[in-house]
């Protein structure tokens with residue numbers, strides 16, 4: 619079977635969604651955008667000036683396969699400033715809005731909010747906070763959702779997993795942890811992974827006692843209440859969640875132990891360290907953080923990303939954009 623990213627391509631190529639890249643100067647972004655536009659997968663919009671870019675990207679722009687936009691040359695900037703003030707409902711005045719929109723990430727996010735582009739990919743040269751804050755402030759959560767979270771798709775050969783939250787919620791309580799689990803299941807389904815969710819801990823089924831474990835078991839109960847049909851269990855250690863022989867010893871009655879493919883970490887320390895170890899020690903491709911629960915697709919990159927990671931996150935963003943009309947609520 620084609621890998622997850624190849625599977626996405628035919629649908630994306632047909633629709634060619636426009637995706638914003640605010641980091642027009644970054645070499646990895648330029649390389650990925652060149653490939654995406656040349657292959658006719660998406661129409662990249664670089665927040666930058668053509669005269670400051672490369673000859674090959676200017677050529678693609680001349681062929682209408684790519685666009686450049688910049689707040690300094692935007693004739694409708696004042697309209698966007700007014701729309702941002704309205705969106706912020708008294709939390710941001712016109713001076714602040716004008717300052718925000720001079721920043722490529724805020725400007726690009728506003729274009730997505732206004733429907734002038736279908737998604738945004740940033741974070742190769744900016745921290746996660748700098749990348750996601752504009753989306754949290756402007757685009758906000760989907761109706762019915764409270765907390766936006768950040769997952770990674772970890773892939774190698776035919777192995778495909780979702781890890782969360784690796785990027786946004788620092789110390790989630792049980793309610794947030796339950797929301798992260800449900801949003802991660804939606805991400806898995808969107809990308810063709812049948813979710814079996816392990817709520818991870820340093821304990822399996824009562825082998826240790828600590829309030830941090832109670833938080834995880836409480837979250838499992840909440841997921842059962844909110845999304846009855848989801849295959850979820852916890853608290854589970856990673857070996858019990860993933861290795862059938864260990865699951866048989868530690869959690870023999872669990873419906874998902876030994877076969878989990880969605881891993882929900884108890885906090886961001888575990889999630890962020892865990893995904894980077896699998897990526898770097900296990901040679902997995904790690905794509906994300908994919909923002910889950912956001913009303914429109916904006917996704918972050920690690921500053922350690924490669925051009926290939928940017929290319930793949932753009933495909934993920936494009937797929938989210940195409941499915942936006944039909945949210946994958948579980």
Ligand SMILES: CC(C)(COP(=O)(O)OP(=O)(O)OC[C@H]1O[C@@H](n2cnc3c(N)ncnc32)[C@H](O)[C@@H]1OP(=O)(O)O)[C@@H](O)C(=O)NCCC(=O)NCCS
Pocket residue numbers: 709746747748750751754755759764765766767784785786787788890907
């Ligand atoms: C995401 C993060 C930047 C938000 O922090 P912040 O901007 O200081 O958050 P604030 O509490 O000031 O909230 C800013 C806005 O975002 C919203 N917000 C913050 N976190 C949110 C979440 N998880 N879901 C939905 N909305 C959220 C707030 O409601 C607020 O909206 P408002 O301005 O309309 O009132 C912060 O949680 C963070 O630093 N997370 C870790 C990022 C990181 O370093 N990850 C590791 C590398 S991937």
Ligand SMILES: CC(=O)OP(=O)(O)O
Pocket residue numbers: 741744745746784785890906907919920921922
């Ligand atoms: C996702 C992540 O860890 O981002 P960065 O490496 O840029 O901090």
